[in-house]
Amino acid sequence: MYRGYIAPKIYFKCTLCGECCKRYWIPITHVDLLRIYKKLNIDPLSFITFFRKDLTTGWDYPEILLEDGEYYMILSKRPDGSCIFNRYVGDRLICKIHEIKPLVCRFYPFIYWIDDDIVKFEVLDKAVGFCPGLGQGPPHDFEVEYRAVIEIRKAKEEYRRLVERWNKLVERGVVDPSPERFIRFLLNACLDEV
Numbered sequence: 665m666y667r668g669y670i671a672p673k674i675y676f677k678c679t680l681c682g683e684c685c686k687r688y689w690i691p692i693t694h695v696d697l698l699r700i701y702k703k704l705n706i707d708p709l710s711f712i713t714f715f716r717k718d719l720t721t722g723w724d725y726p727e728i729l730l731e732d733g734e735y736y737m738i739l740s741k742r743p744d745g746s747c748i749f750n751r752y753v754g755d756r757l758i759c760k761i762h763e764i765k766p767l768v769c770r771f772y773p774f775i776y777w778i779d780d781d782i783v784k785f786e787v788l789d790k791a792v793g794f795c796p797g798l799g800q801g802p803p804h805d806f807e808v809e810y811r812a813v814i815e816i817r818k819a820k821e822e823y824r825r826l827v828e829r830w831n832k833l834v835e836r837g838v839v840d841p842s843p844e845r846f847i848r849f850l851l852n853a854c855l856d857e858v
């Protein structure tokens with residue numbers, strides 16, 4: 665699929681400050697949802713919510729038709745902005761689901777783009793001076809991020825198809841366009857495949 669990656673020599677070690685988890689909304693796909701659901705066996709609506717598309721500049725995720733407009737599926741946050749999966753350990757905010765965290769969580773503080781089938785990584789401008797892990801530890805190995813790029817591309821393609829199917833059902837008026845019904849649709853469509 666890709667011919668490899670190019671990354672800068674960057675010293676980075678996450679200090680588990682959790683600030684990036686507070687700063688951003690976390691859009692997820694069906695793959696993320698099912699991975700968490702299967703591991704924790706809890707109601708997806710206890711950890712996800714829906715974010716109105718018209719409150720954003722638009723994200724590279726499919727828009728889900730619900731009762732009153734288009735939404736993205738995201739992880740829930742607490743009132744202090746921390747992620748529903750953040751846990752305080754002393755002054756650190758660790759991720760309770762580190763091994764199965766959403767694919768989009770695996771890139772920070774880096775960004776990537778694709779150029780001629782090569783994945784190119786760079787430090788996110790806004791992370792400089794914000795992420796205390798930059799400049800720490802050994803030179804960073806980008807293998808985890810590279811694998812996540814491959815995985816997220818496939819996940820987004822599948823998720824886009826699923827959301828298109830859902831949106832058509834809503835437009836035809838054959839499903840109740842509620843968050844609960846959308847989650848059931850995703851689980852029914854994918855549980856055996858992920």
Ligand code: SF4
Binds near residue numbers: 677683773794796798
């Ligand atoms: S801001 Fe940087 S150091 Fe802090 S949790 Fe995020 S990646 Fe780790």
Ligand code: SF4
Binds near residue numbers: 747761
């Ligand atoms: S899932 Fe984990 S890494 Fe992602 S925002 Fe939540 S706490 Fe942070």
